[in-house]
Amino acid sequence: MIRKGWMLVISIAMLLSACGNLEVAQPNASPSQAPQTSSQAPVSVLEIVEEAIGNKQPPKTSAPTSDKQPEPSPTPAPSKENSDAASVDRNTGTLEVHFIDVGQGDSQLVIYYPSDLAKKKTMLIDAGDNDDEKSVVNYLKKQKIDTVDILIGTHPHSDHIGGLDAVINAFDIGKVYMPAVAHNTKTFEDVLDAVANKGMKITTAKSGVELDLHEHLTATMLAPVNDYEDLNNMSAVVHLAFGDTSFLFTGDAEEESERDMLNNKLLKHADVLAAGHHGSNTSSSQKFLDVVKPEYVVIQSGKDNSYGHPHREPLQRFEKRGATVYRNDLSGHIIAKSDGSTIEFRTTTATNSKNTPEAAQNTEPAQQDKGITSLAVNASIDKPEPSQNETVTVTVTLIDQNNNPVPDAQIKLVAKYKSKDTEYTATTDAKGLASIPFRIGRAAIGYEVKVNITATKDNITGKTSTSFTPK
Known part of the structure; x- marks a missing residue:
């Protein structure tokens, strides 16, 4: 029944597309990209196999602190010549989190290198906008990745899921997670088609879902807790713990979602926070930060973006907490490396980054539609x-x-x-x-x-x- 239900959804989406009813998705209309807010309340259409697993207690965390942005670490990324062992420096292995520079969008790549030299495990959270798909695919290939074990589309805005279809088509995929909400856009339809073409199914991203990435990693979804009118608040929020270190990925979740996580006592401390909604003032509220208590904050936003991201207010809140802030618009790709005890950062401004002058000069203007559709x-x-x-x-x-x-x-x-x-x-x-x-x-x-x-x-x-x- 699940398979039939899912294919029915795909069929309906393709039929609507043929009739010309599906609009091209706009970039997330958060300040970072003001999320492309739908004029209608989200409609649950995804047929899903749900996993409801209890939350685990967060591990004790620790990480070095700094008042200034650290210089890039000389530690090399794992290479083909050195094999996966290049990043392994503890009995439990090594965890890397890559905050891929996709300009005004989100994309985070998690790579775990086990100490027993077993095959690395990977998780990709979002893949930037539609015109980022090639750069995201190439970035993953550069990391010698052939399989994405867990793929998460936090919510249906194009600056988060625009490149997901290309990732699905280019790599072997273990499991796909998205919140149970639809969006009437070509971008969303492309993701559904890519999933269907591989004979896969989408699992609901929601509070309480535990992600089975590796026995040494604890990955749990904290949100969405409820159904929301604003698609940003439907964002999947993921807490990832490795040893005594931890990360929190928030998509475009705003204060309403943050408040529900607080009220339901779901929030956990995280050493590294991926700031919500590209550093918008609609996210990273003071009460939220008081519980998460991040020592590092990473903001994924585009250089000179029209939304003014990151906003002054959250930056002040981060500064008040004494958190070290990294930004894609200032540093290009950002990589955090954990041995389960400490976290170190390095940055790499890539030539294909949207935040470099070369990329800005080569960017073709987007084709304009006739009239306003959203x-x-x-x-x-x-x-x-x-x-x-x-x-x-x-x-x-x-x-x-x-x-x-x-x-x-x-x-x-x-x-x-x-x-x-x-x-x-x-x-x-x-x-x-x-x-x-x-x-x-x-x-x-x-x-x-x-x-x-x-x-x-x-x-x-x-x-x-x-x-x-x-x-």
Whole structure:
């Protein structure tokens, strides 16, 4: 029944494609890429085999600290001449986590080299946007990878799953995980087709799923905890532990997802945090960081991106914690290496990186569609914890399916106070920006005020949200 159900989904997707109903996915409309927010609530269509395995307690962690970004480590990447043993320096083996530079997108490659010289184990989380697929495939081949044991698409935005179909076609794949949510885009359809063409199935990515990568690794999904209207919050969040070291990969999960992980006591400490939503202020909340307590933060965002990622507020929160911050837009590829006790970093700015001048000069402009078919909305607030009667400003960024700014769009902001809802309106400027200042009055202290934002242009609607808590 599972096989038949899955093939039915694929058939429907292909039928819709033939009818011209599937739109081309826009880049994630998070600030990093303002996630491409769908105007409709996510619809669960994936037929999945679910694994519900209890969470394990996090191991004790430790890692060296530094006030400045460390210099690249001289430790060489494993080579064909040296075989897998090149990276093995402990009885338990060596773990490498590669934060692949895909510009304004996400892609993380996990490679475990066992000490017994057995075949290395690999996990790939996201694969950048559609035009990143060749560079991601080549990067994996450069690491002498022929099999991806676990492949995860955190959520259906194109700047995360755009290259997944190429990875599926180019390598042997063990298991594919995606959240149980669909997206009406050609990018999403391409991933489904690639999975179906290999006779595979998709396993639901959700809180409580344990990933069987290797006996020396503990990998658990912490989210999504619930179903969410915003696709960013449907992101698969993965905690990976090796010995006394640990990593947390968050996709584009925002404060709502972070809050649910906190409320359900799912969050764990991690030495290394892959910052949510490309360093957007909609993620990496203070309460979230107070539990995770990262010593290192890696931000995957593109150089001079239109979203302003990473945002000033999360950078300040990371600095306050004393975390060392690495950024793809400044350092190219970032590799973290763990022996189960300590973690060291090295960076490699590649010539095919989107964050190098050569790449920027050679990048062809995206083909423009006629008219707006979808809107991606991002919002940030300048004072997450304002005092009573203080004025706060919400800044909205709006782009279309081609990552172009959308001017003259109508913005409606609804602040949901404890006693009432208050509505404000604005219009985006030529850069697709709108700033909405408002005075919060005597809002209830300690009550989180949800702020819902709706953008409308040419009868196309996009939504997002943020929040603030008066103090």
